[in-house]
Amino acid sequence: MEITKPYNPTETENKWYQYWLDKKFFKSTPDGRKPYTIVIPPPNVTGVLHMGHMLNNTIQDVLIRRARMLGFNACWVPGTDHASIATEAKVVKLLADKGIKKSDLTREEFLSHAWDWKDKYGGIILEQLKKLGASCDWDRTRFTMETDLSEAVIDVFIDLHKKKQIYRGVRMVNWDPQGLTAVSDEEVIHKEVNSKLFFVKYKIDEIADEWITIATTRPETILGDTAVCVHPEDERYKHLKGKHAVIPMVNRKVPIIFDDYITMEFGTGALKVTPAHDINDYNLGVKHKLEVIDTIAPNGKMSEAAKFYVGEDRFTVRKKIAKDLEELGHVVKIEDIKNKVGYSERTDAVIEPKLSMQWFLKMDGVSKPALENVLNNNIKLIPEKFVNTYKHWMENVHDWCISRQLWWGQRIPAWYDNKGNTVVCKTLAEAEQQLRTTNPELRTEDIRQDEDVLDTWFSSWLWPITVFDPKAIQTGFKNANADLKYYYPTNDLVTAPEILFFWVARMIIAGYEYCGEKPFTNVYLTGIVRDKQGRKMSKSLGNSPEPLELITKYGADGVRVGMLLCSPAGNDLMFDESHCEQGRNFWNKVWNASKLIKGFEVVVKEQPAASKVAITWFENKLAEQLEVINDHYSKYRMSDALMATYKLVWDDFCAWYLEIIKPEFIDGKAQPIDKTTYDATVGFLENLLKIMHPWMPFVTEEIWHLIKERNEKDCIIVAEWPKNEVKDRSILQMFDIVAETIAQVRSIRNSKNISPKQKLSLYLKAEKENVSTLFHDVIIKLSNLDKFELTGAKVENSVSFIVKQFEFFVPLEGSINKEEEKERLTKEIEYNKGFLKSVQIKLSNENFVAKAKPELIALERKKASDAEAKIKTLQEQLTSL
């Protein structure tokens, strides 16, 4: 096969991806090998591939492909998350577009629409991942709301309830008055807005003509005030101890309480306390046992309890009450301020803190092993800096509110009768039986199940367990199936730092609780993909490139390389398309190099000396760099591993090695290459392809098959990762000198405007016995010399340069500008003198000589003597000009 065509990414990608699928290379079943396992962070079923997924999944694919080549039984489990809130919102919107209101549907009808939606769109993102080259075991694809996975979630709820870890209680939630549901903290977007700060005075009940002024941005909540709070140290209010304030309009007498929670500097230092409508006030209320008056109804309108403005919207009321209070003489002043207000991510309604009955999971006990095992490095966070954040969070963990006022999700298995009894169990029948023990007359139709579903994370925290064995929750880890026992604990988890607590920490908790073992060993935290201006990429900003278009434009390989070139672990990634361009250029380079090699005419003939030494050199270079690359991988320095690969291929292989062994043209005709060199070169190419494969799976597989005839299962995806044994490090050092020598000659050509085609002569001032001639032919070839000889003395009319201890001359009759040369030499002497001086200062410092390590001192001495020698040589050159 000749490589003639330019590389066609789209065609090649489809071809090989299908081939890999057909040959079942992604498939994994337990066997005698060691497993290497990754479970995918399941993307939302609503999701379409965005740049964050691209980054995340590319990293996972690189890890899994390399593990596969290293001989592990590599298993990457894919799947999707039902994402209760996001999905329900999508479905609600879709129905609304069709003129159907959720409130007009029964739960069953709505869920049937939701499942239809899931079946239609739920798999899109996984199909998109295939375009990226993701080598997941698709037969293992899971969905968090599959019957048996859901059952596991319910089992866990019942189990934790039995263990008294789950309880029901009243808590403040983020209420979306438009969506009529509680939303989680992460779905609240805090925006800075311009507001008015109202200063309102309340009469002190016990003292005539005494007032206390509070400041608030939400005067409509005054109707629900049940206290006024000041700082205990605040001199202004000390005399009000034990007194009461009178809430305007409603004329309610409320206590004045003292708490150091108050910021004395803010407003007047006096805070109105509305436990029903502010989380901080609520906490104060709990602490000081205050009355709770809920004045705002779920739809955001004033409730009966408010007594005034009943049925009117809270924002209308804000204006009205401000006016009314002003007329009553209670408003002292109004200031403009900026403050942060929470908005619902999906309805954009202003979030209303609201008290409601919710289910909670106690976190203090279960979170212990999750903290310990991260602190003792049993589970590694990469980069390590996240351990601090993790620790802080785990030490201050709050109970987890696990109920959501939604329909799409696992419904809470709690059942209520008509007398206020509650039982937690799986089925209605069980509930009936249990409830009847205290309520014998209970009729089945009077039993109702909790309307709420569980938080999405309450299902995804079981992900690393249930993808392998959903029944394990029931059977216990000891009796789990073969899959779970083989693959668990998994190896690496690749995810975003913003879900370190929501998801990662909780998986660890569940892992220890239900398997008695960590769910994974390493957690690689990726950064957020941002645009060039540092803004998070998002649909609403319209600043995110369409990933599939990028793939079409630069090839999946190009995009993969582009993403990983600039993605330090844990740091945000400033994405720019030019990185993909660089990625594309890289596969193009590899393609062309392969084209060159494949195009050689091969004959059996004598091997040129230059080729022979180049092979020895590159053999060692490859091994040396592979060592470096493996080391980067072991530390999860992905960008570094990629860059080392990039330079090994581009600089060492293409720019140096191939240029050395490439046969010359004689009379316009390319000469054939000797078989020995050709075979070695193909061998190198094969190893390089293997090293590149995790980054660029498609182009490497294509070349792998073009460069040699292969049988059907001989694919690079399952090829063995190369070994790295450096046999001769001295040759590497020698080559560095050779490379610099060649660069110097090229530099002379450049500065003197000498064509690369014009042959030059080169002399090295040295005794024959002191110098190796190993690379002479290489220097001759790459510098395009007609002569390279040793000389005992300086060569007249020449440009000279020094590499290490070697002094070289390039005779250039007529084109030597003495003044220029003098200037150049003088500069170089000065530089070296300066350097020598700094070393000498160091060496004459008694403290340095006394305290520094002996090796270091020896090194400094050598630096000094080397510099002296160099200065001497340069000075000789200068004087002889």
Next chain:
RNA sequence: GGGGGGUUAGCUCAGCUGGUUCAGAGCACCUGCCUUACAAGCAGGGGGUCACUGGUUCGAACCCAGUACUCCCCA
């Protein structure tokens, strides 16, 4: 308000145990080349007060303290 980071070349980032000619890489830029694999390329080159101030040390981009700016998480 509490916690965790970051600040090194025009851009994106390395710099791992304080010590090698340590001030680096890639990209971008400049100069010259359409040299028979590749102009998506080749050869060569310029470019930084390591945010600022102080301290520790024989020695600091690196350790410590403070300041400024900035990002993230939690409330």
